[in-house]
Amino acid sequence: MDARKPRLLTGDRPTGPLHLGHLVGTLQSRVKLQDSHECFIIVADLHSLTTRSRRDEIARLPNHVRDVVLDMLSVGVDPSRSTIYLQSGVPAVYDIAILLQMLTPVARLSGLQSIQDMAVNAGLGDADVPLGLLGYPVLQAADILMANAELVPVGADNETHVTLARDIAEHFNDAYGKVFAVPQPTVSATPSLPGVNTVAGGAERKMSKSAGNAIWLKDSPEEVARKVRTLPGPAPGESTGAPLFLFAEAFLRDADELASLRAEYDRGGIGFAAVQDRVIEALEKILVPIRERRAEFAADKHRTEEIIVDGTITARKVAYETLGKVRDAMGLENL
Ligand code: ATP
Ligand code: MG
Known part of the structure; x- marks a missing residue:
């Protein structure tokens, strides 16, 4: 009998520290589910680049990564039970993402409200939306599918992305044979906490x-x-x-x-x-x-780095294994 716990993947973009919306949207579920599930928690720095790719914005990433990890630890995420890892440190995911792009119609991405909202938040007009932002959900699908995650706790704005990951997984499994677990999104009782009124609207x-x-x-x-x-x-x-x-x-x-x-x-x-x-x-x-x-936690300067390095090593192994299966299934193994 397979005693392995079901896998879960969730995470955040290191575009700043975490807020109350994260707490009730996904952080509380992370803490609650870390015994019943094998948890992969992504710090999605490549996803940050989709709206913040200027040099000065990139220079702020390490501080934001540290903030996000400290926030997770402070609410009770336990790195001995959850794998906290840095997305850009797992290059096999880029390879998987490129292959998944071949299975994703552009029209499925361009109609997504979540991408339009992110563009507005980033001050981007229609003509300025980069391909990377349009492809955000495909990279997210690669993150989820590389880990073979069955459960993906997200806020409401991300639910459609997990549905897309689901569709891509099913499409891939039908076309090439079963490689991926089909992920299921789960939202909390507060899937979209509103903002405060410190800005217009x-x-x-x-x-x-x-x-x-x-x-x-x-x-x-x-x-x-x-x-x-x-x-x-x-x-x-x-x-x-x-x-x-x-x-x-x-x-x-x-x-x-x-x-x-x-x-x-x-x-x-x-x-x-x-x-x-x-x-x-x-x-x-x-x-x-x-x-x-x-x-x-903040008193120990190196703690967050150690956690991320350990988690990224684990995620790398899992991602390379999945990439191998994907390439084999597609008949790319001899290329
Ligand atoms: P950004 O403005 O940089 O996109 P964000 O506040 O939207 O930041 P993300 O890192 O994009 O945060 O989201 C991380 C996770 O938290 C996602 O699953 C997202 O759906 C969820 N989430 C974000 N904001 C809220 C909110 N206000 N209420 C509930 N869940 C949220
Ligand atoms: Mg967001």
């Missing part, structure tokens, strides 16, 4: 590292409070779907308390400042231990 868009509308896991209590206070109060009776209440739903742990807060607000018994207060309080309860652990 911030609270209408999902919280993103690149949109200037994020509450960072490493923000100070003062910063967290200041940002939560930018979330507008909906009209009484219209709390459902309002960003402030989406925050309350995501971070208040007691369902009864949440229900009574909402009911009181909707009948005009309390104002939005009281709801903001409650959200700030709930967030602090969650963020205090995260900040403490982050400071502990």
Whole structure:
């Protein structure tokens, strides 16, 4: 009997530190699933280049990689159970991605809302979208399929990408024989936490590292409070779907308390400042231990590098093995 645990792949672009959207979107699932699954967690630096390829942006990558790893450790991802690796350190994935490109119609990519949103966040007009950004989901498919991941925890904006990876896997398996596990996306109860209102339209868009509308896991209590206070109060009776209440739903742990807060607000018994207060309080309860652990891990300057190097060595082995199977299946082994 195969005692191997099912594999899971998830991860982030090192375009900045991680935020509350990551926490409720995928980080909490990573921590929860690390016993039942063999977890591969990608720090997707090549994916960062799709919207940030200037020299000065590349120069900031090492700091962002360190931030992302520290954020993961601070919420409880355990590197002895999860393989945390750097995407660009696994070149076999580029080879797999090139081969998967041959199976992917361009029309499938150009219609994706997620790519259009990323282009907007990066300030790119239609004519400036690079091929690398258009091909983002194919490279992501290569990441997922190289690991033979069966489960892929993602936020809502990435769900279509995993569906594409699924389709590519099925197409490949049908055409050349079964090589890939067919991945399944999974989204959390908060698949798209809105941003705060520090920029125009911030609270209408999902919280993103690149949109200037994020509450960072490493923000100070003062910063967290200041940002939560930018979330507008909906009209009484219209709390459902309002960003402030989406925050309350995501971070208040007691369902009864949440229900009574909402009911009181909707009948005009309390104002939005009281709801903001409650959200700030709930967030602090969650963020205090995260900040403490982050400071502990950050004290060891080399720890994040060691983790990434170890994880990347493991990922390389797995990727080369998969590349070999892909080439064999396609009849490319003698080329
Ligand atoms: P960027 O602006 O650079 O694209 P991002 O904030 O969108 O950054 P990513 O690194 O692209 O973060 O996403 C990492 C993972 O977190 C993905 O699975 C994504 O779907 C999920 N995620 C990102 N933002 C949110 C959010 N606001 N709510 C829930 N999940 C999210
Ligand atoms: Mg993103």
